[in-house]
Amino acid sequence: MCAWHPFLEEAIDEIENSGIDSLVILPLFPQYSVTTTGSGFSILRKLIDKRPLFKKLDVQWISSWPDHPAYIDSFAQAIGRELVRFSSPDKVHILFSAHSIPESYVRNGDPYLEQTKKTVESIMDQLGRTNPYRLSFQSKIGPVKWLEPFTNDAIMQLGKQGVDDMLAVPVSFVSEHIETLYELDILYKKVAKDAGVENFRRVPALNSDPVFIRALADIVESTL
Incomplete structure (x- = not known):
């Protein structure tokens, strides 16, 4: 996360040591804005660029999903x-x-x-x-x-x-x-x-609603 643990850098460190060969980056902002997803992506790109291992990964960036x-x-x-x-x-x-x-x-x-x-x-x-x-x-x-x-x-x-x-x-x-x-x-x-x-x-936020979780899974699977 950008403002609390696990911070983006902590997540990138863990990913770097995980042995994966592909990575899907899914923002939990359904609608894209440079102030939210754009800002987070900018931080992530800087973190990734500092790590040579990530150049070998297939990295997919999902920008938005407002009407999934x-x-x-x-x-x-x-x-x-x-x-x-x-x-x-x-x-x-x-x-x-x-x-x-x-x-x-x-x-x-x-x-x-x-x-x-x-x-x-x-x-x-x-x-x-x-x-x-x-x-x-x-x-x-x-x-x-x-x-x-x-x-x-x-x-x-x-x-x-x-x-x-x-x-x-x-x-x-x-x-x-x-x-x-x-x-x-x-x-x-x-x-x-x-x-x-x-x-x-x-209306409660969607949180772990099963239909919402299915949406997130569908979005990720569609990029693989």
């Missing part, structure tokens, strides 16, 4: 499981929340926004429901302009419009961490309550 069928299906199933917990599932507003990035990257060709939109539309097609939905963005840092609408603003706006039931979907996050467990579950749940949203729930 099993990935989409795993999210659609997870949303379906949460919708039935509302008294009126068809009236629930589905709020997809993705990590924001600076707008300047998108203007310069970063595909993150379009790939995230593709993920959302694919999930809704697979879900096969007519619930209202929208995409918002969270986790902005720094003074520059980032992708909007921000999730907290979207929640407040929907609350003012009379939305009583809301289901948040952490569409760009595949595992639980501070941006789901704290930002969505605590901060934004309070925003929803203050905005008059009576029932605010969140």
Whole structure:
């Protein structure tokens, strides 16, 4: 990982001593951005270039998988499981929340926004429901302009419009961490309550969901 153990360098050290002859690098960011996958790949390439042994390996780089069928299906199933917990599932507003990035990257060709939109539309097609939905963005840092609408603003706006039931979907996050467990579950749940949203729930991150794990396996196997 980039920010915690095992760090990328630790993983590369282990791989170097493993005796393998091929390597598939699969980022756990479904949608590509230079700020996430691109940054991680840059670090990995520098680490690999320092190790002559890696020149003998067949290295495959997977850049993104925003609409892989099993990935989409795993999210659609997870949303379906949460919708039935509302008294009126068809009236629930589905709020997809993705990590924001600076707008300047998108203007310069970063595909993150379009790939995230593709993920959302694919999930809704697979879900096969007519619930209202929208995409918002969270986790902005720094003074520059980032992708909007921000999730907290979207929640407040929907609350003012009379939305009583809301289901948040952490569409760009595949595992639980501070941006789901704290930002969505605590901060934004309070925003929803203050905005008059009576029932605010969140779809769990995919984590070790069997359908999601099958998606990861399919992606890797397709490169071999």
